[in-house]
Amino acid sequence: MSRIGVFICHCGLNIAGTIEVEKVVKLVSDYPEVVYATDYMYMCSDPGQDMIKEMVKEKKLDGVVVAACSPTMHETTFRNTIASVGLNPYRGEIANIREQCSWVHQNHKEIATEKAVKIIEATIEKLKLDIPLLPLSVPVTKRALVIGGGIAGIQASLDIADSGYEVILVEKNQSIGGHMLQLSETFPTLDCPQCIATPKMVQVGQHPKIKLLAFSEVEEVSGYVGNFQVKIRRKASFVDWDKCTGCGLCIEKCPVRVPSEFNEFLSKRKAIYTLFPQAVPNKPVIDSNNCLYFTKGKCRVCEKNCSLKAINFEQKDSLVEEKVGAIIVATGYDLMNKAEVGEYGYGKYKDVIDGMQLERLLAPAGPTEGIPYRPSDGKIPKEVVFIQCVGSRDPEHYYPYCSKICCMYTVKQAMLYKHAVPDGQAYVFYMDIRCNGKGYEEFLQRGIEEDRILYLRGRVSKIFKDGDKIKVWGADTLTGRKIEISADLVVLAMAIIPSKGAKKLAEKLRLATDDYGFLTEAHPKLRPVESLTAGYFLAGAAQAPKDIPETVAQASGAASKVDSLFSKDELYHEPIIANVDEEVCVGCGNCVNICAYDAIELDLKTKKARVNPIICEGCGACSAACPSGAMQQNNFSKRQIFEMVNIFTV
Numbered sequence: 001m002s003r004i005g006v007f008i009c010h011c012g013l014n015i016a017g018t019i020e021v022e023k024v025v026k027l028v029s030d031y032p033e034v035v036y037a038t039d040y041m042y043m044c045s046d047p048g049q050d051m052i053k054e055m056v057k058e059k060k061l062d063g064v065v066v067a068a069c070s071p072t073m074h075e076t077t078f079r080n081t082i083a084s085v086g087l088n089p090y091r092g093e094i095a096n097i098r099e100q101c102s103w104v105h106q107n108h109k110e111i112a113t114e115k116a117v118k119i120i121e122a123t124i125e126k127l128k129l130d131i132p133l134l135p136l137s138v139p140v141t142k143r144a145l146v147i148g149g150g151i152a153g154i155q156a157s158l159d160i161a162d163s164g165y166e167v168i169l170v171e172k173n174q175s176i177g178g179h180m181l182q183l184s185e186t187f188p189t190l191d192c193p194q195c196i197a198t199p200k201m202v203q204v205g206q207h208p209k210i211k212l213l214a215f216s217e218v219e220e221v222s223g224y225v226g227n228f229q230v231k232i233r234r235k236a237s238f239v240d241w242d243k244c245t246g247c248g249l250c251i252e253k254c255p256v257r258v259p260s261e262f263n264e265f266l267s268k269r270k271a272i273y274t275l276f277p278q279a280v281p282n283k284p285v286i287d288s289n290n291c292l293y294f295t296k297g298k299c300r301v302c303e304k305n306c307s308l309k310a311i312n313f314e315q316k317d318s319l320v321e322e323k324v325g326a327i328i329v330a331t332g333y334d335l336m337n338k339a340e341v342g343e344y345g346y347g348k349y350k351d352v353i354d355g356m357q358l359e360r361l362l363a364p365a366g367p368t369e370g371i372p373y374r375p376s377d378g379k380i381p382k383e384v385v386f387i388q389c390v391g392s393r394d395p396e397h398y399y400p401y402c403s404k405i406c407c408m409y410t411v412k413q414a415m416l417y418k419h420a421v422p423d424g425q426a427y428v429f430y431m432d433i434r435c436n437g438k439g440y441e442e443f444l445q446r447g448i449e450e451d452r453i454l455y456l457r458g459r460v461s462k463i464f465k466d467g468d469k470i471k472v473w474g475a476d477t478l479t480g481r482k483i484e485i486s487a488d489l490v491v492l493a494m495a496i497i498p499s500k501g502a503k504k505l506a507e508k509l510r511l512a513t514d515d516y517g518f519l520t521e522a523h524p525k526l527r528p529v530e531s532l533t534a535g536y537f538l539a540g541a542a543q544a545p546k547d548i549p550e551t552v553a554q555a556s557g558a559a560s561k562v563d564s565l566f567s568k569d570e571l572y573h574e575p576i577i578a579n580v581d582e583e584v585c586v587g588c589g590n591c592v593n594i595c596a597y598d599a600i601e602l603d604l605k606t607k608k609a610r611v612n613p614i615i616c617e618g619c620g621a622c623s624a625a626c627p628s629g630a631m632q633q634n635n636f637s638k639r640q641i642f643e644m645v646n647i648f649t650v
């Protein structure tokens with residue numbers, strides 16, 4: 001026989017406003033094996049927890065049910081509470097009578113009260129069959145992997161390395177820096193992004209604790225938190241970076257010129273190139289798709305002009321294997337493909353561009369040295385139309401979410417355009433304006449008042465060519481008037497989407513994503529930088545669209561989580577995991593196929609399933625899929641489930 005205590009929380013009026021708590025206490029008090037039941041306004045508060053501790057000792061309780069909010073919120077809190085007075089923490093259960101009861105039955109007190117009693121009784125039945133458990137321990141490899149070398153990956157790497165731990169930073173491009181290095185200036189301070197980011201890039205390249213693997217991609221990850229094995233593919237650059245000094249003579253002599261990805265195809269680069277002058281590492285790579293030697297078997301001018309013999313046309317991809325204890329994913333973002341939005345004329349009209357292309361035109365080190373010449377004829381545009389929410393907040397056709405930074409970078413771009421072309425006029429078509437950061441609202445007002453940016457609330461209905469102009473038809477919904485503008489340049493604020501290849505990488509890492517490919521955090525409020533898979537942390541726009549300050553803050557948050565993880569010599573893993581009854585297991589392999597964490601394998605000798613307890617996250621999918629009932633989860637056995645279900649069927 002158990003001695004169970006039930007503690008019911010009012011949660012202010014979240015629970016007590018709908019459920020008759022006193023009535024629930026009275027009914028539960030008479031339930032078999034319940035020796036004590038009470039209620040309190042806030043059970044998670046210090047007085048509430050002290051009450052639980054006192055009653056565990058006084059009533060000699062061997063099990064505790066706390067009827068309150070979701071276990072996601074306070075299960076750890078109450079388990080720690082009972083553990084502090086000597087009770088096994090896994091003899092404590094949460095009965096969720098807030099989200100699953102009071103919140104969904106707010107206008108039906110009688111139904112809510114009756115349901116609350118049933119939920120508590122079902123939880124008591126589960127608790128009766130709970131077995132005491134001990135956390136599993138595993139040693140920690142105190143080395144971190146950071147995937148992505150944008151500002152998020154740079155900040156996270158530096159924070160971890162400055163804490164004294166080794167970092168492996170993997171970047172798929174030739175240089176770290178990310179999209180921030182493409183920007184002209186940053187809002188709301190209008191400071192130079194290169195001046196901010198370049199010192200940090202140099203620190204990364206020179207830090208003794210950081211191993212930078214540029215022009216590389218993660219090929220495979222196995223293992224578990226504290227002990228990951230990672231295979232990294234180092235792509236062939238056809239340049240021996242150990243010999244190369246970055247003098248640039250090979251680039252200068254190369255005869256091939258192709259569109260530059262870094263400059264958003266608004267200028268040319270060579271077939272052997274670095275992304276930008278401040279690149280880290282400042283070592284070139286050869287574009288084999290455009291190099292004359294690879295395409296036609298001739299040239300090799302770069303090789304002839306390299307006195308250090310650093311050019312190596314025979315170089316192949318290589319694999320590097322590393323062991324790490326934690327992984328930060330900071331893969332950044334891309335802009336939605338403009339070609340998908342045919343109604344705005346992108347691809348059809350050269351003078352319809354996206355925001356990133358305008359950033360390069362406005363950048364002092366960009367293809368036009370900061371003067372926004374029109375792509376079609378090189379003239380200076382005197383009328384520029386900015387269109388916001390292109391692809392964003394459009395659930396019928398594209399993406400329903402807000403891309404968050406477009407309002408602010410459009411203000412910035414319109415201001416910088418006016419600084420470059422004082423006699424020009426900027427128009428902004430918008431749905432509404434979202435200024436959700438420090439100094440952002442003031443920045444918007446500055447643009448309207450000082451730079452005379454004209455905001456038009458409404459959608460653009462049609463864009464078409466009219467001579468050397470771009471006609472823009474729209475409507476101002478505030479005045480009800482139709483708008484017609486003869487523009488020289490149209491700039492589209494495209495939706496922000498996950499970076500190319502991010503979805504494939506998430507599959508390799510076994511990380512959850514939302515419907516649009518952004519990485520899913522463990523809890524949006526309480527665990528915003530952690531993933532659902534232990535040992536993985538999220539930073540920057542890989543998780544959702546965000547600006548530079550928020551990206552840097554999240555990167556430092558992820559780094560602090562890694563530092564906390566590395567501060568221990570051993571990690572402890574939840575013991576609520578799957579286990580196999582080998583006498584019942586028939587070796588069908590259903591559990592192996594359904595496990596999202598690759599935690600189960602078939603023993604080749606015994607033909608029985610075997611669970612790796614450290615990798616298992618206790619999701620229960622294998623238990624549900626097992627046709628023989630051999631796979632069960634600790635403290636979620638089938639008998640427990642049936643006993644809980646019986647409460648609601650009697």
